[in-house]
Amino acid sequence: MFEALQDGLTSAFKTLRGKGKLSEANMRDGLKLVEKSLLEADVSFPVVRQFMADVTEQAVGEKVLKSLDPSQQVVGLIYQELVNMMGPVDNSLHLLGKDQVTVLMMCGLQGSGKTTTCGKLGRMLKESGRKPLMVAADLQRPAAIDQLHVIGEQLGIEVFSDRGQKDPVTVCNEALKQAKKLGADVVILDTAGRLHVDDELMGQLQRIDRQCNPHQAYLVVDGMTGQDAVNSAKAFNEALELDGVILTKMDGDARGGAAISVKHVTGVPIKFIGTGEHLDALEEFHADRMAGRILGQGDIMTLVEKAQREFDQDEMLRQEERMKKGEFTLDDFKSQLSQIKKLGPLQKVMGMIPGMSGMKDAMGDMDPEQDMKRLFGIIDSMTADERRNPTKTIDQSRRRRIAAGSGVEPHEVNELVKQFDVMATMMTQLAGKGMRERMKMMRQ
Numbered sequence: 127m128f129e130a131l132q133d134g135l136t137s138a139f140k141t142l143r144g145k146g147k148l149s150e151a152n153m154r155d156g157l158k159l160v161e162k163s164l165l166e167a168d169v170s171f172p173v174v175r176q177f178m179a180d181v182t183e184q185a186v187g188e189k190v191l192k193s194l195d196p197s198q199q200v201v202g203l204i205y206q207e208l209v210n211m212m213g214p215v216d217n218s219l220h221l222l223g224k225d226q227v228t229v230l231m232m233c234g235l236q237g238s239g240k241t242t243t244c245g246k247l248g249r250m251l252k253e254s255g256r257k258p259l260m261v262a263a264d265l266q267r268p269a270a271i272d273q274l275h276v277i278g279e280q281l282g283i284e285v286f287s288d289r290g291q292k293d294p295v296t297v298c299n300e301a302l303k304q305a306k307k308l309g310a311d312v313v314i315l316d317t318a319g320r321l322h323v324d325d326e327l328m329g330q331l332q333r334i335d336r337q338c339n340p341h342q343a344y345l346v347v348d349g350m351t352g353q354d355a356v357n358s359a360k361a362f363n364e365a366l367e368l369d370g371v372i373l374t375k376m377d378g379d380a381r382g383g384a385a386i387s388v389k390h391v392t393g394v395p396i397k398f399i400g401t402g403e404h405l406d407a408l409e410e411f412h413a414d415r416m417a418g419r420i421l422g423q424g425d426i427m428t429l430v431e432k433a434q435r436e437f438d439q440d441e442m443l444r445q446e447e448r449m450k451k452g453e454f455t456l457d458d459f460k461s462q463l464s465q466i467k468k469l470g471p472l473q474k475v476m477g478m479i480p481g482m483s484g485m486k487d488a489m490g491d492m493d494p495e496q497d498m499k500r501l502f503g504i505i506d507s508m509t510a511d512e513r514r515n516p517t518k519t520i521d522q523s524r525r526r527r528i529a530a531g532s533g534v535e536p537h538e539v540n541e542l543v544k545q546f547d548v549m550a551t552m553m554t555q556l557a558g559k560g561m562r563e564r565m566k567m568m569r570q
């Protein structure tokens with residue numbers, strides 16, 4: 127996410143750091159590079175101007191220039207300014223009680239990811255114990271109705287559609303009646319999109335808004351389109367009074383411009399971000415976490431929350447108990463790696479760990495997914511005894527056999543055993559320690 131922006135900012139900070147004691151002129155030069163990175167990331171011009179004015183005023187002040195580490199102070203100022211620009215965010219969907227029907231209206235241009243996002247929200251609601259009904263009110267694009275039905279089937283969520291009906295307002299009203307019959311407590315309206323903002327579309331959305339009275343109206347925008355995303359958010363907000371924006375495709379080449387500009391330009395907060403094509407790739411948007419990601423500082427909070435949701439808690443407890451007893455085998459190692467895999471593609475996970483985003487460059491063409499598959503292959507080719515105690519049991523001939531069995535070179539088996547040894551020692555030391563102590567030990 128935002129790799130070019132991250133690189134630009136990192137090199138700006140490097141320039142500042144390389145200067146030793148900073149003068150006002152040096153500071154201004156460094157900040158020019160920050161400004162350039164923001165513009166290249168397609169952040170709206172007025173936002174960049176405001177951003178730079180706020181940061182510069184403080185950065186060239188005595189307090190920063192005379193501080194022990196001015197460049198670090200500038201990183202802090204930029205972090206704070208990013209948080210101010212993107213926040214505050216209220217992530218709540220403002221759902222009514224389960225005995226009532228909350229109506230969420232989803233709008234967006236064609237291809238923004240609106241239908242997919244309806245599914246993602248539906249999934250999230252279903253997981254939190256709600257009963258959503260998704261409504262195919264996009265009568266513009268014939269395939270949209272089928273698409274929503276496919277998503278509904280995948281998720282086990284009811285979908286309402288009426289293929290013969292030409293008026294989306296009627297479809298929405300009928301759907302609300304159907305929701306009551308089905309006992310659904312949240313209705314998600316998938317409204318029509320267009321390639322561009324036009325009067326007919328806005329008129330249609332306004333009619334749905336007036337006659338169906340949605341409790342919340344969200345706009346789905348494609349995060350890869352930068353300022354275009356911001357402009358369409360502005361136009362939709364003028365017509366509809368949006369309650370939130372959902373920024374999609376943040377897993378791809380999104381440059382960051384939309385994430386940084388939307389709130390400041392439209393006054394509408396980003397509520398969620400889409401981070402993949404899968405229906406579970408929706409994250410709450412938090413200004414502070416996003417600022418951390420932009421600055422390459424990772425986003426450990428989102429990762430921890432995801433881990434709490436995805437990890438098999440019983441398995442984690444079992445492992446914890448075993449480690450406390452000083453037991454850690456290659457089977458445990460494999461099980462831990464399998465849990466981590468649940469967090470998503472490893473490259474994406476690494477970007478969220480503080481200090482790891484820089485590592486991605488150093489890895490070059492290395493593919494962690496592929497590496498993990500090789501490790502699993504090696505472990506699977508070992509006997510149960512060898513997995514329990516590889517250092518003592520695997521001799522040269524076994525090493526060769528295991529390597530042949532898993533299609534790797536013998537030295538790779540050796541490397542795994544060595545790595546495992548280090549891990550096993552660390553794991554048993556970490557067992558029983560609190561999170562804070564663990565972090566401290568990991569840093570040493």
Ligand code: GDP
Pocket residue numbers: 234235236237238239240241242243319374375376377378399400401402403407
């Ligand atoms: P709609 O026309 O606005 O309803 O858009 P769709 O829901 O059909 O999505 C358009 C394309 O974007 C599809 O190929 C989706 O799989 C893809 N898409 C949607 N959200 C995301 C996302 O967060 N990340 C990525 N990579 N692709 C997405």
